[in-house]
Amino acid sequence: MNAHEEHFAGSNKLFTSIWVWLLILTVIEIFLAYKPMPLHFMLVVLLGLSLIKAALIIAYFMHLKFERLSLILTIIPMLVVCICLLFVFFPDSFRSSDLRYKFKETAPVPAAEEH
Amino acid sequence: MSTEARAQHFPAADWDGGVLPYRVGHRKLGMWLFIVSDSLTFSALLIGYSYLRASNVWPTPFPFYPSIVFSSVMTFCLLSSSLTMVFGVSASSRGEKDKARKWILATIFFGVAFIVLHLIEWRHLIHEGLQPFSLPAHWVSTFTAPDGTLPSPLFGATFFAITGLHMFHVATGAIYLAVVAARVKKLKHEDVEISGLYWHFVDLVWMFVFPLIYIMSVDVGGALAK
Numbered sequence: 001m002n003a004h005e006e007h008f009a010g011s012n013k014l015f016t017s018i019w020v021w022l023l024i025l026t027v028i029e030i031f032l033a034y035k036p037m038p039l040h041f042m043l044v045v046l047l048g049l050s051l052i053k054a055a056l057i058i059a060y061f062m063h064l065k066f067e068r069l070s071l072i073l074t075i076i077p078m079l080v081v082c083i084c085l086l087f088v089f090f091p092d093s094f095r096s097s098d099l100r101y102k103f104k105e106t107a108p109v110p111a112a113e114e115h
Numbered sequence: 116m117s118t119e120a121r122a123q124h125f126p127a128a129d130w131d132g133g134v135l136p137y138r139v140g141h142r143k144l145g146m147w148l149f150i151v152s153d154s155l156t157f158s159a160l161l162i163g164y165s166y167l168r169a170s171n172v173w174p175t176p177f178p179f180y181p182s183i184v185f186s187s188v189m190t191f192c193l194l195s196s197s198l199t200m201v202f203g204v205s206a207s208s209r210g211e212k213d214k215a216r217k218w219i220l221a222t223i224f225f226g227v228a229f230i231v232l233h234l235i236e237w238r239h240l241i242h243e244g245l246q247p248f249s250l251p252a253h254w255v256s257t258f259t260a261p262d263g264t265l266p267s268p269l270f271g272a273t274f275f276a277i278t279g280l281h282m283f284h285v286a287t288g289a290i291y292l293a294v295v296a297a298r299v300k301k302l303k304h305e306d307v308e309i310s311g312l313y314w315h316f317v318d319l320v321w322m323f324v325f326p327l328i329y330i331m332s333v334d335v336g337g338a339l340a341k
Contacts, residue, residue: 012202019198026190026325030183033330046326053322061197061315063308070129071137071147079151086162090169097170100264 009066018060025049139305146309150316153284157320160280161327164273171267174250174258175332176339185236186329189229190321193285196225197318200292200311207307212300215307219296222314226289233282240274247271257338274328281324284317 029049032042059065064072129136137144167173177183203218244251249268250258258266295302295310334340 010205012205015198015201015205019194022194023191026187026194029326029330030187033183033333034335036335039331043331046330050322050326054319057197057315057319057322061201061318062312068138071139071144074137075147075151079154082155083158083162086158089162089166093166093170100170 010060010063015060018056022053022056025053143305143309143312146312150312153316154320157277157280157323160273160277161323164277164327167267167269167273171269172258172260172264173332174254174266174270176254176258176270176334177329177332178334178337178339181236181239183329183333185232185239186325189232189236190325192225192229192232193318193321196222196229197315199225200314204308204311207299207304210304216296216299219292219299219307219310223289223292223296226285226292226314230282230285230289233278237275237278245271245274247275253339257341277324277328281317281320284320288314288317 029046032045035042064075128134135141139147199218199221203215203222206212206218207215243254245254248271250266250270254270255266260266291310291313295307299307
């Protein structure tokens with residue numbers, strides 16, 4: 001298996017710089033948590049940053065960038081498609097949000113009685 | 116892509132037997148397939164959490180200290196453990212088994228630190244009164260919507276299920292790495308690399324759990340402290 005042992009590409013310097021980038025992106029995420037902004041916008045930005053971090057980890061730490069293209073094509077696209085298929089549940093989630101019983105505006109807030 | 120270039124990338128002879136079609140051993144391919152299926156488990160949990168969150172009034176109770184400080188330090192631990200693991204695999208690929216063992220032990224140290232910090236963080240929340248199917252009373256009164264709708268009691272269920280399953284993966288990974296570190300001289304390089312794949316996957320999952328569970332639930336205005 002010597003062919004494999006020569007196979008491990010990437011220097012420690014490269015991996016350290018990836019680590020620094022991951023830390024920077026994490027600090028940006030924590031910073032964003034305290035910026036007032038619309039919830040949807042924040043969700044999109046956070047998920048975008050997370051996807052970048054995931055891509056960095058998969059490509060460099062998990063070494064997939066240096067593997068054969070056929071392995072990448074076998075693993076990644078079907079995973080992405082399967083995860084996207086799970087999104088079919090969200091319309092139902094928004095629907096049940098509207099179906100929820102709403103208290104009348106005049107009704108006292110139940111938990112407020114504790115004060 | 117020209118026909119010749121394609122033939123170079125995807126030679127049909129790859130599938131005639133006698134060679135490893137993906138140029139990785141079957142154990143490593145097996146770990147990749149496990150990682151794909153485990154990704155789907157976590158995706159399903161996170162999407163279930165998002166489903167509940169979108170269809171309910173959801174509390175956002177995490178204060179800067181202890182929750183965000185702890186989870187940020189935990190993120191730092193996991194990212195650093197991934198780096199030490201890469202160094203370990205890299206040393207192993209050069210045949211420096213002793214060095215590889217030291218780096219793997221450093222990885223286990225960061226992994227255990229993650230678990231300890233996470234358990235302390237869990238204890239804070241449990242002491243505050245958070246349970247899988249009920250919220251602390253002062254959370255309920257603070258986060259009740261203006262129209263009187265109560266916040267979802269499933270906050271604890273999603274929180275403990277997702278972070279708990281992730282913590283279980285970290286614990287399993289630490290044990291796995293301990294076995295690899297103990298036997299590193301007998302193992303082939305590829306086996307060390309496979310344990311690294313698992314460890315990076317655990318790190319990868321946290322990159323989604325941290326923003327979705329922690330960052331999205333920060334108590335920005337300090338509503339609970341009032």
